[in-house]
Amino acid sequence: MGGAKAHKPSAKRPNIILINMDDMGYGDLTVTGAQGYSTPNIDRLSFEGVRFTQFYSPSSVSSASRAGLMTGCYPNRIGIYGAIKPETGIGVHPDETFISQIVKEVGYTTAVVGKWHLGSEFEYLPLQRGFDEYFGLPYSNDMWPYGYLVRPGEVP
Structure with a gap:
């Protein structure tokens, strides 16, 4: 670990739960x-x-606000300007440090549940960004052709 002190989980260490809700x-x-x-x-x-x-959210848009929350950076500084569409090759650059990577260094186990929306290609997914577990969608479920589509005259 290059001189870094190894940390062991502590019974006194609090659980950390971050909830990010769109449009709340x-x-x-x-x-x-x-x-x-x-x-x-x-x-x-x-x-x-x-x-x-x-x-204060760094952005009013899904991917950009998540990028800010996960990295602590202004999303525009790291190239995330809006909502990332599926399979575009866009995501938070692997050199950016996520909060999940930081807390793992001090002994936390990490998980993400729900919409990820920070890139759908393998290198951008949560298990490559310091999360131990992931259960959710890689992007918004309303993004066509991969998500929900309502045609004119249909009722959702």
């Missing part, structure tokens, strides 16, 4: 004022853990 606003959870529906499971996570109440 601050008031969309019961804990932050939503009315007409409830979000009890996310509310419970909020009450039992640490809740960060001020965060």
Whole structure:
């Protein structure tokens, strides 16, 4: 490890859960004022853990906001400007460090569940970016021809 101190998992080390939801606003959870529906499971996570109440997404677009969250970089600086389409050869460059790689260095086990949307080719997928487990979609499920398509006159 080149002189780096090896870390062992600690029973006192907290779990880290990052939730990235497209199109979610601050008031969309019961804990932050939503009315007409409830979000009890996310509310419970909020009450039992640490809740960060001020965060600005680096982009309003799916892939770019995820790239910012995973790398801590402005997405434009690392070449991610919008939503990455399937099989375009575009993704976060392998030289960029992901948060998953950083926490693994101190003994965490990592997983990602849900929409990845940071490149669909092998070298851009989560298992190549420091995640131990991955269950989800490599891009948005509404991207044609690979996802859901509603033709004129059809009801989804």
